[in-house]
Amino acid sequence: MSVAASNIANANTTGPLPGSGASAGAGSSGIAPTFPAAYVPLRVDQVAQSSGSTPGGTVATVSMVSPSFTAQSDPGAPFANQDGLVAAPNVDLVGEFVELETAKYSFIANAKVIQAYAETTDTLLDIKT
Numbered sequence: 001m002s003v004a005a006s007n008i009a010n011a012n013t014t015g016p017l018p019g020s021g022a023s024a025g026a027g028s029s030g031i032a033p034t035f036p037a038a039y040v041p042l043r044v045d046q047v048a049q050s051s052g053s054t055p056g057g058t059v060a061t062v063s064m065v066s067p068s069f070t071a072q073s074d075p076g077a078p079f080a081n082q083d084g085l086v087a088a089p090n091v092d093l094v095g096e097f098v099e100l101e102t103a104k105y106s107f108i109a110n111a112k113v114i115q116a117y118a119e120t121t122d123t124l125l126d127i128k129t
Contacts, residue, residue: 003042003062004099011091013039016079017071018087035079038087041065044099065090 015038043065046058068090075084 001100001103003044004096004103007041007089007091007096008093010039010041011089011093014072014074014077014086014088015039015069016087017069017081017085038069039089040068041089041091 016035018037041064042062045061045063047061049055049057049059069087070090071085072088073084074080074086077086080086
């Protein structure tokens, strides 16, 4: 959930296009300001855990989205290149909200399994002779 929330929160955090020099907007001092790079979105992949002491299940791995940015027109940005383009994070907002809903329902399902286990255990221990 934290990866999806971070991607959603930073979906509009743009930066200079790589290789553009980020020198657009240099002042009269002749020193080009440097601007932070665009936010690099992350993704979570569920990978089957088939080795180790407890085989089975899955493990979540976090990696960077590739490509991490798309060119977006924003001629007013101080770091825009000569064509008025900036680097915008490659975030699919619909996909991120789907990930949040999936995580929510996975949590609910796992909580129900734990609840059913606890109820079954209580019932088994409550056998009277």
